[in-house]
Amino acid sequence: MSTVTFVALALAGALTGPPAPPAAARWSWPVGGGARPAVAAPFDAPEEQWGAGHRGIDLSTARGGPVTAVADGVVTHRGRIAGRGTVSVTHADGVRSTYEPVDAAVSMGDRVARGQRIGTIGPESGHCAPAACLHLGARRGPTYLDPMTFFGARRVILLPVP
Template identity: 75%
Template sequence: MSTTPFLALLVAGALVGGPPPATSGSRWSWPVGDGDRPALAAPFDAPEEQWGPGHRGIDLAASVGERVTAVDTGVVTHRGRIAGRGTVTVTHASGVRSTYEPVDSTLRVGDRVERGRGIGRVGDEAGHCAPATCLHLGAKRGATYLDPLTFFGVRRVILLPVPSV
């Protein structure tokens, strides 16, 4: 019997709140990148407490003025400025809210948006990725932040040591 430790692959779904299904029964569509998966500039890092440090979404590489589309069908429940940046929040049928920033948008609260339809353009405000430009995409159900990548069918692979027997 070998004494060499082996590695096991653990494929994790949502790190907080269980695996979240997209509201249409399919995966979310990428909000930038013309349907192709954009480069991930920064991953989700769940805060230990609601008010604690962490990264409550993902940052996707984008260009100023690039079209931003709704990841899934829903209703605009917020459009405004937070910390000097334009933001849009869409609430989906599942109750999950997707939030985009920085986004310049003319949508109004109550507007219905369809999956893949334009909701605005990437704003020129400095954000998470300065000096580069990115789109921050958050996902939240109730008070729980969720890893948006899981809505796209992306799973985080974690290597774990397996004790030899």
């Protein structure tokens, strides 16, 4: 039986040189008034497009609280999915951010700016019931993306050490 040792990729940089600076945040937090809210549930990519997973992050907040656009874009969806109010904004880089549950204050085709109020946290039970949270998704084409990367977070990847 062999043993494989793993090291975090972020630490592996010490073997080849100084670590890279933190990634720049491209998005602003959609809840919490600009401060980083608690992440109630992280992104968990499905192995297959149709498979189980968590296709976004859940951010702790309060029912009725404001929801703002993470970046400039155009509202490309406003409606209800699975009984919850949803809003999607498509950004210039082709990434679509989706927010739920949201009582929308915007309409399809509206241009929104980073930090602009797009609605409020809806009364529907969401992923965090009985607590309230905002589910924030990110997608480019058919591919779900980890929204945390747009806030400047780096994903730690474990690699085998020879």
